[in-house]
Amino acid sequence: MNITFIISTLNDGIFKIPEENFYKLKNVIIVHQVTDGNDYSYFVNKYNEKKSNIKYLVMNEKGLSKSRNKGLDNCSTEWAYILDDDVLVYDDILDKLETETNSENSVFTFYHSDVDETVYKKYKKKRFNHNVISLAKVASIDLFLNVSLINKKNIRFDENFGLGTKYPSGEEYILLTDCLDKKIKVINIPVFTTKHPNEASGNDFFSSVEKISSKKMMFNRLRTPFSKILKIMFLIKKIYPLVKNKSLLKFMKHYL
Numbered sequence: 001m002n003i004t005f006i007i008s009t010l011n012d013g014i015f016k017i018p019e020e021n022f023y024k025l026k027n028v029i030i031v032h033q034v035t036d037g038n039d040y041s042y043f044v045n046k047y048n049e050k051k052s053n054i055k056y057l058v059m060n061e062k063g064l065s066k067s068r069n070k071g072l073d074n075c076s077t078e079w080a081y082i083l084d085d086d087v088l089v090y091d092d093i094l095d096k097l098e099t100e101t102n103s104e105n106s107v108f109t110f111y112h113s114d115v116d117e118t119v120y121k122k123y124k125k126k127r128f129n130h131n132v133i134s135l136a137k138v139a140s141i142d143l144f145l146n147v148s149l150i151n152k153k154n155i156r157f158d159e160n161f162g163l164g165t166k167y168p169s170g171e172e173y174i175l176l177t178d179c180l181d182k183k184i185k186v187i188n189i190p191v192f193t194t195k196h197p198n199e200a201s202g203n204d205f206f207s208s209v210e211k212i213s214s215k216k217m218m219f220n221r222l223r224t225p226f227s228k229i230l231k232i233m234f235l236i237k238k239i240y241p242l243v244k245n246k247s248l249l250k251f252m253k254h255y256l
Contacts, residue, residue, distance in 0.1 A: 001098045002078055004029055004147075006071035008064055009085035010164075011036045014043055018088045022047045022054065025089065027077055029055045031067040033164075062164035065157035065171045068140075072156065075147050078104075081193075082143040082172075088115060088195040096191050097144060106185040107176070108144040110193040120198050123190065130186040132177055132224050133233075140172035141194055146184075153182045158221065161214065168210060170218030181223045205238070206247045212254040 004027040162171035219231035242248040
């Protein structure tokens with residue numbers, strides 16, 4: 001199985017990429033968004049001198065979805081795994097991906113742990129086919145994409161969403177629901193493949209107008225006929241934290 005790992009990074013964030021990833025992985029694309037005028041190419045060159053497995057792409061504009069789309073556009077393998085610059089892969093990730101995925105007509109999601117392998121989410125322990133509700137729990141660093149399939153279906157990250165845009169979240173959910181809309185199965189594999197620092201940023205969806213608008217526009221963007229229902233379900237589910245943080249009225253003002 002030929003797999004490319006697509007790593008998105010911004011400016012000096014490239015120094016956060018775990019060095020050991022380069023030695024564990026066969027094919028790597030680094031999409032480096034450089035907006036500070038510095039030249040970071042020496043960082044990649046020192047690894048390519050030893051192994052030559054890194055394709056280094058520089059962009060001069062922001063937008064995480066633009067970065068990931070550039071990586072997908074330059075991916076020459078059938079499969080691609082999406083990574084952030086602070087993600088560490090498990091030693092046996094390649095074996096796990098090849099063993100657990102045997103369908104060429106699907107997109108897959110996996111699980112990630114904390115860097116010390118602590119599991120801080122409640123994950124299902126069985127394989128299942130995702131629906132529009134279960135996809136809401138998937139992180140972008142859990143995505144294993146069949147590149148030839150999404151190319152055929154003309155699926156990409158929506159560049160209006162994601163860090164560096166007006167709507168700084170929701171891009172992975174939109175991509176995955178687009179897959180369902182175009183009759184691509186999205187299958188969850190209950191296996192841990194990556195490690196990521198435990199952060200609670202995903203719990204903050206209400207502290208700014210931009211974050212609230214991201215949720216509103218994410219649901220408005222969905223192509224499923226159930227988008228309005230999903231939007232209301234999200235509000236109902238989040239009432240307790242909104243009330244607890246005295247943000248319910250603010251959230252409703254910009255969300256509805």
